[in-house]
Amino acid sequence: MKIYFAPLEGITGMIFRQAYEKNFGGIDVYYTPFVTTRDGGIMKAKERKEILPENNKGICVVPQIMTNRAEDFCQAAEQMAEMGYQEVNLNLGCSSGTVVPKGKGAGFLKHTEELDRFLDAIFQHSNVKISIKSRIGFFEPEEFPKLLEIYEQYPVKELILHLRTREQFYKGAVHEECFLYALEHSKHPLCYNGDICSLEDVKRIQADFPGLHSVMIGRGFLKAPGFITGISSESWKKNVFRFLEDLEQGYKEAMSGDTPVLFKMKEVWTYLQESFPDGKKWFKKIKKTKKLQEYEGLIREIKCLDF
Ligand SMILES: Cc1cc2nc3c(=O)[nH]c(=O)nc-3n(C[C@H](O)[C@H](O)[C@H](O)COP(=O)(O)O)c2cc1C
Structure with a gap:
């Protein structure tokens, strides 16, 4: 099972990633905090610097993009491909009050027809693999089957599920029943995300979902860095x-x-x-x-x- 470091905007930038890898390790992939796109998909110089391979030496990184404009996504993905990235990640989970009203991040989950059209365009036109990091709904977990039906139409490299709705932000119980539903109904490799804070949590999830492809851990690694390697x-x-x-x-x-x-x-x-x-x-x-x-x-x- 693969271990991913979750993107945490403002925290897990290039300096953090290098310091973490040097002192703890045990991470298969670091997902970068989202980069936003501007007209024409051009990233800000600061965001570009964060993902440049020379600033991420010795670690496996997947850059994340947050936008609801297919053209911008494709251009940003192309820039990332030019840097040598073979996978980019789409943010469908950001719950921030400044992002959601613009229909981006988790805000996109409310507009399923537009989301479907967006995915259709980016999967047709991008020359890199695309993974998706999504919440399980905007208001309630009952929205999840419809979202999954949409994701199933596309060759998603991996579907990372933060098992909360946008309305839950980062609190409240994770909806494991949605993960079970995904395991039963999805052909994509699946990644479990939400509230994993110890080796015991990892073992429990592995036992409950045998054959699981990956887990993604964020705050757990900030609270107890290195727990995954069982360090003394x-x-x-x-x-x-x-x-x-x-x-x-x-x-x-x-x-x-x-x-x-x-x-x-x-x-x-x-x-x-x-x-x-x-x-x-x-x-x-x-x-x-x-x-x-x-x-x-x-x-x-x-x-x-x-x-
Ligand atoms: C401060 C903070 C910043 C975050 N930034 C991002 C981000 O840039 N992109 C993203 O997909 N998720 C972001 N998240 C969500 C995390 O990646 C993760 O999905 C969430 O914290 C649940 O996992 P955890 O319980 O292991 O932390 C952020 C979460 C927090 C608390």
């Missing part, structure tokens, strides 16, 4: 601090001034706190820091903890 707690402690140093260094080199770097590190700790004793208490302190040096001082204290 001693090695983990060493690696996690090196990971934090690599991240900080990477951001320092890429950003101007300490403030955005500090912001990035705080965001990582939003999740990572869960792996540390008294993590909440430490995170509160980290959140209050105003200077990178203060943050670094706290990390030195945490490093000395006996755990």
